[in-house]
Each structure stands twice: as structure tokens, then as C-alpha cells.
Amino acid sequence: MGHPQALAQCEQTLTKLGIDHREAVDDTAGAAKYIAEQKLQDTGAVASSLAAQLYGLDILAENIQDDTDNVTRFMMLAREPIIARTDKPFKTSIVFSLEEGPGQLFKALAVFAALRKINLTKMESRPHNKRPLRVADDNCSTPLKHFDYLFYVDFEASMADPNAQNALSNLKVIQVMTWVMP
Incomplete structure (x- = not known):
């Protein structure tokens, strides 16, 4: 279970792990939350380690992206400017x-x-x-x-x-x- 983009970025690894059935959902953290709330034992989520920590899930495998150089950037858009802090690199x-x-x-x-x-x-x-x-x-x-x-x-x-x-x-x-x- 995971966002379609996340599943696509892990396609080869998931196949090697023998995972045939994949279900696309709206977001990766949402997949982890759903699995935790439904107490599903036979389902996994392609999600961040933070999502696993937040929802009390075990991490079965890390760095499962097919391309190790893959980087995904997330952006936040707002009608009014959101001024970032200066206490860490941006x-x-x-x-x-x-x-x-x-x-x-x-x-x-x-x-x-x-x-x-x-x-x-x-x-x-x-x-x-x-x-x-x-x-x-x-x-x-x-x-x-x-x-x-x-x-x-x-x-x-x-x-x-x-x-x-x-x-x-x-x-x-x-x-x-x-x-x-x-």
C-alpha cells in the first residue's frame, strides 16, 4: 500500500521481495495510518520511517527505492507567505x-x-x-x-x-x- 509515485519508485524492489499485489492510496503516511488503525497483519506500507514511528509500525525494509540517487522534494504552497526559520539549512x-x-x-x-x-x-x-x-x-x-x-x-x-x-x-x-x- 502506498502513493502511486512511491510504489513506482520501488517497483523492482517490491517484485524481488515477492510482493505481487499493490494498492495505491492518496499518500504514504495515510497508508501507514490505515494499516495501524485497521490492525492489518498481512499488509505493508511504502512510507517514511517517521510514519512507522508515528503509527507504531515495524520497519520491514529500508531504502527500498530502485534508484539510490532518487530524491523526492515536497513543497508547501500558501496564499500568504510562510517565512521559514533560519536555525537549520533550507x-x-x-x-x-x-x-x-x-x-x-x-x-x-x-x-x-x-x-x-x-x-x-x-x-x-x-x-x-x-x-x-x-x-x-x-x-x-x-x-x-x-x-x-x-x-x-x-x-x-x-x-x-x-x-x-x-x-x-x-x-x-x-x-x-x-x-x-x-
């Missing part, structure tokens, strides 16, 4: 787009790394779904076509850190939109 993810122009991406990244020594751990760019193609007429015989991009950046800092707050404030000055995910 990774913050943001999504932003930039106005077209030379050096815009450099300026955006500089507000983190160069000016505030905030370590960037990941960066991806994807064409903007709502505005994938922009036509620029610069008096040429054929107009130039440009893609607008969204930039996904992870950095090591809590949003409670003044450096991170200042970096995002500076980023707003040079770009269009920012979406923050602590």
Missing part, C-alpha cells in the same frame, strides 16, 4: 521570467551569488507556456522570433534570511514575475 526554489535583453540573466543570477554569496544549487529554463513565442520587428525584412523563458532556480537560504529577502527584492527590480517556494 533550500528555496523560485520561478521567474525576464525581460528580453543582453545581460538580463547575468544580472538576475548576480543578485544571489555575486552580491550575497547565496549558493545556487540548480537552474533550469523552459519556454513560457503562456507566451512561448514573441515576434520582434527591428526593421528587418523578416521579423525575429524569440522564446520567452521561465527560469527555475534553487538556492541554499531560508526566506527568513535578510540576504535572501534582499536578493528577491533586487530580482524584482530587473524581471517580470517571481514565484517563491520554500
Whole structure:
């Protein structure tokens, strides 16, 4: 029993263990809770060790994911900002787009790394779904076509850190939109 994604990430291991029947549920901790509440003896859950501890279950096997490098990140979204603490390491993810122009991406990244020594751990760019193609007429015989991009950046800092707050404030000055995910 487990969330479909968790079951898929353990498919080979579960098969090797001889577990043929798998039941998908809404979440991994919920699977552990259900097994504990129903006092099921012949059912297991793909869940965290914390879920096992919370619901008084025995851990039968650990690290059962098929890919040992697999990492799952969980995000919390809220209408109002939730300011994280600074007493432990945090990774913050943001999504932003930039106005077209030379050096815009450099300026955006500089507000983190160069000016505030905030370590960037990941960066991806994807064409903007709502505005994938922009036509620029610069008096040429054929107009130039440009893609607008969204930039996904992870950095090591809590949003409670003044450096991170200042970096995002500076980023707003040079770009269009920012979406923050602590």
C-alpha cells in the first residue's frame, strides 16, 4: 500500500521481495495510518520511517527505492507567505521570467551569488507556456522570433534570511514575475 509515485519508485524492489499485489492510496503516511488503525497483519506500507514511528509500525525494509540517487522534494504552497526559520539549512526554489535583453540573466543570477554569496544549487529554463513565442520587428525584412523563458532556480537560504529577502527584492527590480517556494 502506498502513493502511486512511491510504489513506482520501488517497483523492482517490491517484485524481488515477492510482493505481487499493490494498492495505491492518496499518500504514504495515510497508508501507514490505515494499516495501524485497521490492525492489518498481512499488509505493508511504502512510507517514511517517521510514519512507522508515528503509527507504531515495524520497519520491514529500508531504502527500498530502485534508484539510490532518487530524491523526492515536497513543497508547501500558501496564499500568504510562510517565512521559514533560519536555525537549520533550507533550500528555496523560485520561478521567474525576464525581460528580453543582453545581460538580463547575468544580472538576475548576480543578485544571489555575486552580491550575497547565496549558493545556487540548480537552474533550469523552459519556454513560457503562456507566451512561448514573441515576434520582434527591428526593421528587418523578416521579423525575429524569440522564446520567452521561465527560469527555475534553487538556492541554499531560508526566506527568513535578510540576504535572501534582499536578493528577491533586487530580482524584482530587473524581471517580470517571481514565484517563491520554500
